[in-house]
Amino acid sequence: MKNIIAIYRRELGSYFVSPIAYSVIGVFLAIVGLVFYFGMFSRIITDVMRYRMQAMQSGQAGDIDVPLILLQQLMGFAATVSLFMVPMLTMGSYAEERKRGTMEMLMTSPLTELQIVLGKFFSGLTLYILLIAPTLVFNLYVAKFSDPSFPWRILWSSYLGLVLLGAVLIAIGLFISSLTENQIVAGVVTFAVALMLWIINIFASDAGTTTGQVLQYLSVIRHYEDFTRGVIDTTSLVFYLTLTALGLFLTWQSLNSMRWRRA
Numbered sequence: 001m002k003n004i005i006a007i008y009r010r011e012l013g014s015y016f017v018s019p020i021a022y023s024v025i026g027v028f029l030a031i032v033g034l035v036f037y038f039g040m041f042s043r044i045i046t047d048v049m050r051y052r053m054q055a056m057q058s059g060q061a062g063d064i065d066v067p068l069i070l071l072q073q074l075m076g077f078a079a080t081v082s083l084f085m086v087p088m089l090t091m092g093s094y095a096e097e098r099k100r101g102t103m104e105m106l107m108t109s110p111l112t113e114l115q116i117v118l119g120k121f122f123s124g125l126t127l128y129i130l131l132i133a134p135t136l137v138f139n140l141y142v143a144k145f146s147d148p149s150f151p152w153r154i155l156w157s158s159y160l161g162l163v164l165l166g167a168v169l170i171a172i173g174l175f176i177s178s179l180t181e182n183q184i185v186a187g188v189v190t191f192a193v194a195l196m197l198w199i200i201n202i203f204a205s206d207a208g209t210t211t212g213q214v215l216q217y218l219s220v221i222r223h224y225e226d227f228t229r230g231v232i233d234t235t236s237l238v239f240y241l242t243l244t245a246l247g248l249f250l251t252w253q254s255l256n257s258m259r260w261r262r263a
Contacts, residue, residue: 075228078162086127091187158228
């Protein structure tokens with residue numbers, strides 16, 4: 001456990017001594033914040049006012065759950081931006097170590113491959129949580145101007161889904177980074193694989209077939225949508241945890257192969 005914590009602290013510290021963490025967090029919050037206020041918030045408020053005026057003119061009763069709409073759109077957009085940000089966080093985890101030659105020092109140290117993998121994974125996941133945590137301010141801003149019916153359950157389930165989604169992307173990114181010495185290649189391939197898992201359900205033209213159902217099940221965004229509706233499904237939990245474990249297992253095997261090649 002001490003070795004895992006040592007790797008964790010080393011990796012987390014390396015993020016903040018370089019401009020990577022600050023740049024990724026800054027860009028992420030700037031994009032989400034600008035789109036939230038000038039896009040989602042302003043547009044939805046305008047649509048709600050128009051809807052209410054039309055309802056009053058027609059003598060019909062009706063209303064729109066503005067907080068819920070804003071919450072779901074914000075969390076959906078945050079997940080989409082994460083697709084672009086996570087490859088930047090993971091691309092140098094192993095690729096840069098191999099390029100600088102420090103990977104050999106790690107492999108010849110008393111640390112086991114599993115300890116290295118877990119330490120790097122938890123440091124990446126911590127940075128990702130720090131990345132998405134400030135978006136809670138936007139949701140609290142909406143809650144401040146809403147009535148007591150603000151969907152808190154959906155808010156927390158959405159963040160749970162976002163963390164699980166990030167864990168999957170990080171595990172995949174770490175595995176791909178362990179296969180190359182080039183950070184750019186690692187980042188691009190990670191994004192390509194993540195994007196494929198994101199849109200794979202599009203290819204399920206006939207969901208009634210076995211192939212269509214499998215493709216829909218493999219879509220990371222389809223499972224995430226359940227969380228944004230307040231549904232914490234065991235199937236989605238198992239899917240995210242299994243895919244994360246698979247990514248970490250493949251990374252572990254990749255490090256094992258490095259040791260065997262050096263032996």
